[in-house]
Amino acid sequence: MENLLEYNERGIYCPRADVYIDPWRPVSKALVTHGHSDHARRGHESYLCSDLAKPVLQHRLGAKMKISSIPYGESLSINGVNFSFHPAGHVIGSAQIRVEHRGEVWVASGDYKLQDDGISSPFEPVKCHCFITESTFGLPIYQWPQQAEVLEQIHDWWRANQAAGKLSIICCYSLGKAQRLVHNLDDHIGPIYDFGPISKTNAVIRQQGVALKETKQLPADLEETSNRGIVISTSAILKSTWLHKLGPFAVASASGWNMTRKPRWGGATSKGFILSDHADWNALNCAVRETGAERVLVTHGFSASYSRWLREQGLDARILETQYGEEGAGELLPDQSSVGPDQAKGI
């Protein structure tokens, strides 16, 4: 079987088309699955992404960057190789990239999840001969609760904070989790505040036509009322001097890592809601099965154990070394003691 995609020091490469997918070193043509910084790096000459991903990409990479886009499902031929982007369900605009040449199909899935979060285009399985999958949570211990269940926990936590006169702060990534929370919080919860990079990202997403609920910006729009509201922010807010003058607050985080780590902020254990934009163990297996692929290349995460598991299931699976890490590592930094081995290595 010919290798439609290969790996080299710059990233995942398609030699026939001379393009890269989510490259980590500067290249001339980069096909990008989504806007997270470990997949959409700066410094490439040109970028191609899905239509829905483009506004955030442009915002993050700068107005001067040359970024083209195509709708989901539309095919583009480059040197006789057909490329198309298909929803990955990870964040708004995220895509799996399908690569086809003379009937041979490979899919590079970037980051993905199967749970429908209500705001990202839901994951669509794409049949292929070779599937490149992430394995961020590729251990059986990672099994996500339903989104509705987690939201109910968040609502309860907010009500308890309200009763105690505390502002509720949920720390999360600026692209993906933040919009997912804003979109899905109950209408009676509020005001919803955002801060810093999340305010900017939310504005870009509204501008592209996504009906994202109204938010107020901190610190400018803070209402001095008994209703303390809820803040969706990166952890940068905890370093703000003004925050500590606002009165009592409670901190939580929303992450899949909360399943196996005690979230700690500023030396104190805080509330951890299990909410991930990545596939859990069952979803990874379901996604792999639905592609019908006989060959699977496993990237970032628990790639050694997950590829071994797939081989035990009779698939031709191996590790594909990449340099993707947990996105937004600089945005959501719990105490270093709670960083797991894979994260620490930046896999």
Ligand SMILES: [Zn+2]
């Ligand atoms: Zn991502």
